[in-house]
Amino acid sequence: MSRHIDQQLFSAHEHALDEVESCPQCGSELQLRHGKHGPFWGCSAYPACDYLRPRHQHDGHIVKALGVPCPECGHELVLRQGRYGMFIGCSDFPQCHHIESSAPPKTEQPREVCCPECNSGQLVERKSRFGKTFWACDQYPKCKFAINAPPVIGQCSVCGFPLLIEKKSASGVTLICAARRCGHVQETE
Known part of the structure; x- marks a missing residue:
């Protein structure tokens, strides 16, 4: 049985690559290159021109x-x-x-918690680019305080840090000191 390969498929693909886009900075030809984060378009005049753009833009x-x-x-x-x-x-x-x-609105009202590091900002709920929830000071980038669990107003019985975090587990809710150096588990009544 003879199999025939349609050569037009290859030529059509080659013509698609013939469309040359010029660099918006210097006018040279853009080339498809490969880096550690995947393919990207880079200027052929590199290093004189450092223009680059991701191949797949979000x-x-x-x-x-x-x-x-x-x-x-x-x-x-x-x-x-x-x-x-x-x-x-x-x-x-x-x-x-x-x-x-695109997420549905929360019904629970946010708690106003003062930032324990700068004492001028409030801790607000945010989402990372991976979808994880965290709480950070709204005075960022001046204050970089952030925690990965819900904040609870209270004071650590060991170091006196003015904020606790709430950790949920199978055994119930635990309050832990929000200071990175302490991490003391509070006694709950």
């Missing part, structure tokens, strides 16, 4: 139109895929910068 492309008007400008809200996951944004971006989280 630029907030539209996944789905939602049919709901934007509360700021009235254009339609859309579901977008960004660098840190899905989010809801205005279809009139960049003229309108309205963004909403």
